Amino acid sequence: MRRSEDPQRQNFHRGQESGLKQMTDQRKIGEVILDLQGISLSFGGVRALTDISFDVRQHEIRAIIGPNGAGKSSMLNVINGVYHPQQGSIVFHGETRKAMNPTRVAHQGIARTFQNIALFKGMTVLDNIMTGRNTKMRSGLFSNAIWWGKARNEEIAHRRKVEEVIDFLEIQHIRKTPVGRLPYGLQKRVELARALAAEPNMLLLDEPMAGMNVEEKQDMCRFVLDVNDQFGTTIVLIEHDMGVVMDISDRVVVLDYGKKIGDGTPDEVMRNPDVISAYLGTSH
Amino acid sequence: MQFFFEIAINGMLSGLMYSLVALGFVLIYKASGVFNFAQGSMVYFAALAVVGLMDKGLPMWAAIVGAFVVMLIVGLATERLVLRKLVNQPPITLFMATIGLSFFLEGLGPLLFGSEVRAIDLGIVDEPIEAIMNATGIGISKFDLFASGMVIVLVTLLSLFFQKTKVGRALRAVADDHQAALSLGIPLQHIWAIVWGLAGFVALVAGLLWGARNGVQYALTMTALKALPVLILGGFTSVPGAIVGGLIIGASEKLAEIYLPPIMQDMFGGNFGGIEGWFPYVFALLFLLVRPEGLFGEKHIDRV
Numbered sequence: 069m070r071r072s073e074d075p076q077r078q079n080f081h082r083g084q085e086s087g088l089k090q091m092t093d094q095r096k097i098g099e100v101i102l103d104l105q106g107i108s109l110s111f112g113g114v115r116a117l118t119d120i121s122f123d124v125r126q127h128e129i130r131a132i133i134g135p136n137g138a139g140k141s142s143m144l145n146v147i148n149g150v151y152h153p154q155q156g157s158i159v160f161h162g163e164t165r166k167a168m169n170p171t172r173v174a175h176q177g178i179a180r181t182f183q184n185i186a187l188f189k190g191m192t193v194l195d196n197i198m199t200g201r202n203t204k205m206r207s208g209l210f211s212n213a214i215w216w217g218k219a220r221n222e223e224i225a226h227r228r229k230v231e232e233v234i235d236f237l238e239i240q241h242i243r244k245t246p247v248g249r250l251p252y253g254l255q256k257r258v259e260l261a262r263a264l265a266a267e268p269n270m271l272l273l274d275e276p277m278a279g280m281n282v283e284e285k286q287d288m289c290r291f292v293l294d295v296n297d298q299f300g301t302t303i304v305l306i307e308h309d310m311g312v313v314m315d316i317s318d319r320v321v322v323l324d325y326g327k328k329i330g331d332g333t334p335d336e337v338m339r340n341p342d343v344i345s346a347y348l349g350t351s352h
Numbered sequence: 353m354q355f356f357f358e359i360a361i362n363g364m365l366s367g368l369m370y371s372l373v374a375l376g377f378v379l380i381y382k383a384s385g386v387f388n389f390a391q392g393s394m395v396y397f398a399a400l401a402v403v404g405l406m407d408k409g410l411p412m413w414a415a416i417v418g419a420f421v422v423m424l425i426v427g428l429a430t431e432r433l434v435l436r437k438l439v440n441q442p443p444i445t446l447f448m449a450t451i452g453l454s455f456f457l458e459g460l461g462p463l464l465f466g467s468e469v470r471a472i473d474l475g476i477v478d479e480p481i482e483a484i485m486n487a488t489g490i491g492i493s494k495f496d497l498f499a500s501g502m503v504i505v506l507v508t509l510l511s512l513f514f515q516k517t518k519v520g521r522a523l524r525a526v527a528d529d530h531q532a533a534l535s536l537g538i539p540l541q542h543i544w545a546i547v548w549g550l551a552g553f554v555a556l557v558a559g560l561l562w563g564a565r566n567g568v569q570y571a572l573t574m575t576a577l578k579a580l581p582v583l584i585l586g587g588f589t590s591v592p593g594a595i596v597g598g599l600i601i602g603a604s605e606k607l608a609e610i611y612l613p614p615i616m617q618d619m620f621g622g623n624f625g626g627i628e629g630w631f632p633y634v635f636a637l638l639f640l641l642v643r644p645e646g647l648f649g650e651k652h653i654d655r656v
Contacts, residue, residue: 148535174537186532188525190589199525203537205518223518266536 097318098126100159101302102147102270107156109142116142117153117326124270129296129303131313134323135346140306141183143323144272147304148180149173175203179268181259183275183306189248193258196247197233200265201226233264237291253284260291264299271295273305277312285309289316314338322346358490359610360603365496367602368503369565372558373579374586374594375507376551381588382514383523383547384435386446390454392576394552397461398423399559399568403472404465416560423552426457431544439540440530458573467570472563474498499561503595506557510550511591523547581636587649596647601632 102124109117117139124130132140145151147158149168158165160176179200188196205222234240237257242250247258256276263271276292277285293316295301307313313320314334322330322337324346330337337343373395380388401419410418434449476498480491514520526533526543534540562572578601586597605628612631613624 150531150534170534171537171539174535180535182532182535186529186535188528188532190528191521191524195521195524199521199533199536199538202518202522223516262536 097128100124101126101161103159104147105157105159107143107146107153107158109139109146109151109153115326116151117146117323119156120323120326120328121156122321122328122331124302124304125319126302127296127300128318129292129305129316131317131320132304132306132323133308133310133313133320134329137325138323139326140323141274142326144180144274144304144306147173148178148272174266177266177269178272179263179266179270180272181256181263181274181276183278185252185255185259187247187255187259187262190246192244192246193239193250193261194230194234194243196258197230197261197265198226200233200262201230203266204229229267230265233261236264236294237261253280256280256284256288257291260288264295267299268301270302270304273303273307275306275308277307277309285312292316354489356607358492359606361490361492362496363603363606364599365492365500365602366606367582367598367600368500368595369558369561369598370575370578370582370601371594371598372503372506372554372561373576374582374598375503375510375591376554376558377579377583378588378591378594379510379551379554380547381527382591383527384446384544385443385527386435386450387443387588388551389447389450390430390457391551391555391579392573393454393457393461394423394426394555395558395562395576396568396570396572397426397457397559398552398556399472399563399572400461400465402556402560402563403470403568407466407470416556419556419559420553423556424549427548427550427552428545431541431548435544436541454573458570469567469569471567472560474560474564476564478565495565499565502557502561503598506554507591507595514591519543519546578632581632583646584636585639585646587646590646590648593646593648601635604635605631 100123104123105121107117107120108115120139120143132143134140142151146153147168149170149172152167156166158168160168188199191199205226234243237260239254239257239261242254242258247255250258260273260276273292277288280288289312292303292305296303305313305317317334319332320330320334320337321328322340322343324342329342329346330340332340373391376391376394377388380386380391398419401422402415405415405418406412430453434453435446438446438449474495476495478493478495481494481497484490484492514523522533522538522543523546525536525538526540530540533543558575559568559572562575566572582594582597582601584597585600586593586595608631609628612627616624
């Protein structure tokens with residue numbers, strides 16, 4: 069596909085108008101909690117990311133944008149610990165590491181959703197969201213087997229928390245439905261619920277609004293802003309709908325062919341000539 | 353009619369022993385999406401370990417505990433040395449790996465524990481229970497009843513474990529989507545180790561019961577094949593399904609053995625015997641045409 073035919077381009081200039089942003093302006097954006105320095109990642113001969121540095125501040129909504137194949141999802145997978153970059157370092161909550169480890173990251177309060185919905189299809193909505201409580205549950209295999217009563221009480225406490233998330237995302241009516249039967253938009257919402265059940269302090273959203281209609285997108289935007297606002301959750305988000313990105317994010321990183329070509333507030337980024345050429349397909 | 357019930361009931365009880373083998377398949381399939389072809393060999397291996405350790409002079413209980421440890425090691429080693437290397441490979445690759453594992457175990461077992469046919473004596477005789485015999489005229493073997501009791505206890509515990517506990521839920525989560533499970537902080541390796549350990553334990557119980565009934569010999573691996581029709585009937589992902597499947601296969605194969613030959617003789621002439629050898633497979637084949645996901649299996653609907 070030629071760049072100039074890229075459908076993302078049509079949305080590019082819609083950003084500035086709407087007033088969604090004002091809702092969130094009372095938040096206090098804090099210090100840097102995640103700092104990525106000189107990250108390079110390649111698969112065999114394919115360079116997915118080249119020398120990328122950017123940071124994420126507490127309580128902010130940080131967007132990662134870029135054309136298809138720019139390395140956005142790879143970036144998220146590096147933060148999540150699924151991919152281990154060959155070069156660079158990651159400072160998370162003051163601790164410097166070469167790479168993150170998925171299990172540890174989950175325990176340190178990073179939760180995520182996936183570009184292609186990754187729900188547990190055989191389970192009900194409720195069970196799916198309960199799996200999100202995994203890191204908060206203490207009783208292990210043996211206490212499960214021996215101290216039935218104790219594990220049971222714990223289960224009830226977690227169930228209460230899960231119900232709060234369900235109320236928050238307005239999915240009470242589908243609680244007992246197996247997720248495989250739900251329409252796409254609702255599945256995306258359940259995936260967000262599962263991530264929220266972990267009470268994360270950082271939420272990674274990989275195209276949370278992809279494939280949604282306008283109404284569903286508005287709902288999702290509202291939820292993302294509410295999460296950020298009410299729980300103070302830091303959000304890192306990949307999104308193709310430029311209108312949405314410009315509306316809700318505080319700062320934007322722009323990737324193209326695995327390189328960083330822009331970083332700053334939505335307005336700054338939109339005025340950046342490199343960014344404009346990447347999106348509009350003028351000479352590289 | 354009494355005769356009919358005697359056949360059906362005894363058939364069901366022996367069917368439950370197929371369920372036990374089927375259970376091992378279901379456990380691993382549920383938690384890792386791998387069809388573990390080596391389950392039958394694990395049953396054989398576990399039984400061999402018990403008799404092998406008894407030959408070395410250990411008492412029965414110590415041999416069973418020892419065999420359990422051996423099965424745990426086999427399970428953990430399989431996870432670490434085979435499956436961990438094959439993460440994210442297509443199911444057919446994992447399936448092939450378990451075929452390899454089954455040949456390996458069938459070779460290693462006799463090497464370590466001797467290959468001659470031996471008996472396991474669990475101290476429960478394979479005789480009809482007199483009280484029931486006198487009251488109803490139906491003979492039910494003490495051994496069969498004991499074995500069925502074991503199976504039911506095991507299945508109840510496993511079902512509760514899968515449905516009601518954190519680890520059980522994590523197991524199901526891992527089965528559905530590795531990446532998502534990882535993102536929730538569920539340690540994959542940990543979970544697989546638990547599953548293979550459990551499958552080893554179930555294989556040990558099956559090995560003890562089948563070994564006590566038929567003697568510990570290579571033919572034990574064939575019992576695994578009888579678990580396949582049970583799985584097709586019950587569904588590959590359902591623990592209760594393995595039980596119901598076992599009951600149906602057990603009863604139907606024994607009834608077919610008794611009642612089919614006269615009918616077939618009328619139709620085709622000649623003598624018919626050994627029907628229970630093939631009947632379950634034909635039955636399962638026909639069942640596949642009607643309900644491919646099994647009685648309790650998950651129905652997969654893919655959007656096109």
